[in-house]
Amino acid sequence: MEAAFLRNFAHYVGWPPQVFADEQSPWVIGILGDDPFGDILEATFNNRVEKGRAFTVVRADSLEELPDCHILFIAYKSAAQRRWALDHMKNKPVLTVGDTPDFLQEGGVIQFKVDESVHMRINLDQARAVALTIQTKMLEVSSDILENGVIRKVR
Numbered sequence: 001m002e003a004a005f006l007r008n009f010a011h012y013v014g015w016p017p018q019v020f021a022d023e024q025s026p027w028v029i030g031i032l033g034d035d036p037f038g039d040i041l042e043a044t045f046n047n048r049v050e051k052g053r054a055f056t057v058v059r060a061d062s063l064e065e066l067p068d069c070h071i072l073f074i075a076y077k078s079a080a081q082r083r084w085a086l087d088h089m090k091n092k093p094v095l096t097v098g099d100t101p102d103f104l105q106e107g108g109v110i111q112f113k114v115d116e117s118v119h120m121r122i123n124l125d126q127a128r129a130v131a132l133t134i135q136t137k138m139l140e141v142s143s144d145i146l147e148n149g150v151i152r153k154v155r
Contacts, residue, residue, distance in 0.1 A: 002099070002112055003037050003044040005120070009071055009095055009110070010050040014133035019070060019093050026056045030069035032085060033076040035059050036099075063088055074098045074108065082106055093130045104146050119143045121151075 010027050027050065031037065045055035060066040063085055072094050076082045082100065086107040089096050096108045103111035104123040109132065113119040121144040127134050144151050 002114065002118060003040050005112065005118060006041075006071055006073065006097065007044055007048060007050070007055070009097070009138075010053075010055075012135045012138040013095055013127075014135075015070060015095075016093050016131045019068075020053075023052065026054045027071070028067060028069045029055060029057045030066050030072040031057070031059045032063065032066060032072060032074050033061065033081070036075055037073075068092075069094055071095045071097060074103075079106070082108075089130075090126070091130065093132060095132055096126075104144075104151070113143075122146065125149065 006029060029041070029045065031041070041057050045057055048055055058067055058069070072089065074082055074085050074096060076085060079102065082098065082103070083106050086096060090107055095110065097110045097112065098108045099112040099114065104121055107123070107126055109123050109127050111121040113121070120142045122134060122139060122142045123146040124134065125146055125148065139145060139154070142154050144153055
């Protein structure tokens with residue numbers, strides 16, 4: 001279910017135009033750390049196109065091994081590793097996504113919480129800091145939004 005959300009982010013989030021080399025450049029979805037998705041990512045993104053762009057999925061254990069991404073799922077279990085990775089992403093137009101409880105406070109843009117359904121929390125401050133625009137529809141389905149340093153409940 002989270003994999004489908006990753007795909008939908010390409011629809012509901014806007015990136016600055018310079019993040020794409022040209023009109024045909026694909027969306028690059030990165031998984032950093034131990035991949036929690038397995039083959040489901042390829043199945044979710046295979047033959048899919050969003051805004052005229054196909055998807056490419058890349059996996060890496062470290063940022064040095066990772067090409068530039070548009071969406072980056074940070075799967076590190078260690079808080080220190082997550083904070084280090086997020087610190088290196090904080091000035092880049094990358095939608096950082098994770099599922100740990102403190103992900104927003106650590107500087108991530110979107111935090112998933114999965115129980116009987118998938119909940120999203122959004123760090124609007126960080127999204128704005130890296131020139132990402134998040135459509136109102138996505139904000140409306142979020143449970144919490146971090147804006148101006150304060151987390152507010154939406155639903």
